[in-house]
Amino acid sequence: MSKTKIGYSMGTITPKDAVELAGYIAENRLSTGTHDELFTRILLLERNQERFLIVQSDILGVDYIFTGKVKELAAKHGIENPNHVFVGATHTHSGPKGPMQEFLGMGRDAASLVWGLYNPKLCEDMLKTIEECILEATKNLNPCHMSYNFAQVEGVGENRTDKSLDCDKTLLAMEFIREDGKKLLLYHYSCHPTVLNGENTLFTADWPYGVSKAVEGSTYEMVMFLNGSAGDISTRFTRNAPTFEEAERIGKLLYDHIEKALKSPQHEDIQSIKSLTFKHKMALKTAGTIEEEEQVLERYKKELNDAINRGETTLRLYESRVEGATLSLDRTKTFAGQKEMELTLQILKLNDLFFVFVPNELFSALSLPIRNELGEKVMFCSYFSATQGYICDKVAYDNETYETMTSPYQRGEGEKLMEKAKEMILSMMDPPLQGIAKALDKFKTRNGRMALFAVGLLAILGGIPLIQYIIGIFMIMFGGMIVTHGTFALLDAKRNQHSR
Secondary structure (H helix, E strand, O other): OOOOEEEEEEEEOOOOOOOEEOOOOOOOOEOOEEOOOOEEEEEEEEEOOEEEEEEEEOOOOOOHHHHHHHHHHHHHOOOOOHHHEEEEEOOOOOOEOOOOOOOOOOOHHHHHHHOOOOOHHHHHHHHHHHHHHHHHHHHOOEEEEEEEEEEEOOOOOEEOOOOOOOOOOEEEEEEEEEOOOOEEEEEEEOOOOOOOOOOOOEEOOOHHHHHHHHHOOOOEEEEEEEEOOEOOEEOOOOOOOOOHHHHHHHHHHHHHHHHHHOOOOEEEOOOOEEEEEEEEEEEEOOOOOHHHHHHHHHHHHHHHHHHHHOOOOOOHHHHHHHHHHHHHHHHHHHOOOOOEEEEEEEEEEEOOEEEEEOOOEEEHHHHHHHHHHHOOOEEEEOOEOOOOOEEOOHHHHHOOOHHHHHOOEOOOHHHHHHHHHHHHHHHHOOHHHHHHHHHHHHOOOHHHHHHHHHHHHHHHHOOOOOHHHHHHHHHHHHHOOOOOHHHHHHHHHHHHOOOO
16 A cells, blocks of 8 residues: 655745735724744645645634635646545635635624735735645655654633633644655644734734744744644733744754653554545524613723823733623624524544634634544644634523623533534544544443443453553543543554654
């Protein structure tokens, strides 16, 4: 069987002319120059004559129209299955307005402020660069294997509303090592790229630029960043100032964790690549009256003014509530009569690694329980295919955060989406893992754990080499929780036979 091949390319997408910057509720935030170039990056995987393409750009977001055009370009160059094409954004808040034509999940007025009106020339230039990169990647395909590891990162991302709340701090560091000696770095981490605030007028990738700068002089030909469940995570409580020096410091801190993780990685040949696309409908909020929304907005404005009069210096929480109420009022005007919205999600599976691409700003409070249950090898990636608003957990709705005020979805819809995503992930697992994961999901009672322990004893008596699985059983008994990281040991053992 032939080895998996990988191709790559990157191209500059920084606008040559001055345009408005996207990301914050601001008018006339016109670019005054470039701090660091913005790029589109391409990874092309080929196995058994099937090709899979990841396109990631340093912009705020994409829509289904832009994604569809990229898929058409991919088809011209041999990636004919649209379900094998994954188009996303890093979500920098200092990139250009203009790539998007449709704004699903936001009111019209707010969308024009945050995302900007459609800019045909800018979009055309971006698509031209993307096509050139796709063509280059098809030309430089080369056999490869991968190495990866996970790490917990402190000091970068925290819950953006309350730093005492738990959030996903897991980093994936992954290398693709080609037979021609070239190495590519991919990392997955959940955090808003918002070290720079709305006063910045220079193009920048924000803290991911800090990672790229730290990589300079290394052996990597290209670095790709996949943003995770960053809807509720930012550097609000970890950044010292909204400066480029701080963006570089935070990027360097994250790269230090990448380097450390890759000192003892898991080595694997890429023996299996699969993808799955599914749709899910989410119920929209029942809109209040415009008068009710206006009253809420006035209440939050008063709270902000009161905080200013008291001499408080940390005003971001009050300001975000005013912004949220403003967007909520706009949403009420825009979505009157609409009851639901359909989302398109994709999953890419490399061996045992799952990348779940979501067209929203997903809260890690929703995806983290799934990772805790199914393992860190399940990674959610936000800002792919489209940008359809925040997907928040129930607790956030109860706390009336900026994100829940701007989200178009009803309370509890995020939890339903996660159940659907979990079902799809389980459907892609190899049969042994499917059975174990489903069994573990059922064994959440005391009797269930006792039954599972009995199965473990039988395994020991029968001499079945499932040591890691047995350890997981004891953890279930004494910890009172479902721990499924060990279930991946079945496939890990099989993969290690082919390790380098």
